[in-house]
Amino acid sequence: MREPTFLVLTALAGEPRHGYAVIEDVAAMTGGRVRLRAGTLYAALDRLRSDGLIEVDREEIVQSRLRRYYKLTASGERSLAAETARLRTQAAIAEERLRLRGITFGGATA
Amino acid sequence: MREPTFLVLTALAGEPRHGYAVIEDVAAMTGGRVRLRAGTLYAALDRLRSDGLIEVDREEIVQSRLRRYYKLTASGERSLAAETARLRTQAAIAEERLRLRGITFGGATA
DNA sequence: GCCGTATATGCCGACCATCGGTATATTCAT
């Protein structure tokens, strides 16, 4: 799973969100580092939906604009949990090796 | 940075390794989940070298076979440290959100 | 009244890291 995909799932793990809200949440989560392009986002949303990791929660019309809300499925929740565990483990291994080289880890920024 | 690239850097963070040893270390690190293909590895090695993140440490001939050892540069060390911090932070955010949904994290496997 | 920005979804072509297969060559086990 690539980073943008992981971030989209993480955004939806918080609460059901519509596309634009996902872009904003991802930007907030990463301190502005990752600004998802519309192309990336909607392609990812379509792909995740056809893979059964997310599904449409509801649709709303706000100020005559459509808002399509997505939410994680049980399968998506499991995938995100597995991916998160993987990330943690890999980070821990790299961190340990860097520590042996004399690199110290303080606060981490996204 | 994609996962295979991160794993290659992590492998070299342990000690200078030649290509085949990187493949083995990555497989060991991930519990056999990631088995780097030759194409992926040598392309990554070339790319990381031209980006200045790794460099050739030494070359040896063992049983009439060439072994080209690579090692991290100072720049590669910094990149890996930054990437590791990023992974940690993102994993922590996802974990917290999953926890709020009632998902508990026990031991993590790579 | 007009322009730029923000909100909101969506399509499309290009890029490039990775994948999977192939080639080459030696050593070791069956």
Next chain:
DNA sequence: ATGAATATACCGATGGTCGGCATATACGGC
């Protein structure tokens, strides 16, 4: 002698992401 392991390297295909564009409404500043 056949296959697996060791070891490096090239090549075409795949596919997720990037960047740009289109469409449409609302809001703030000038």
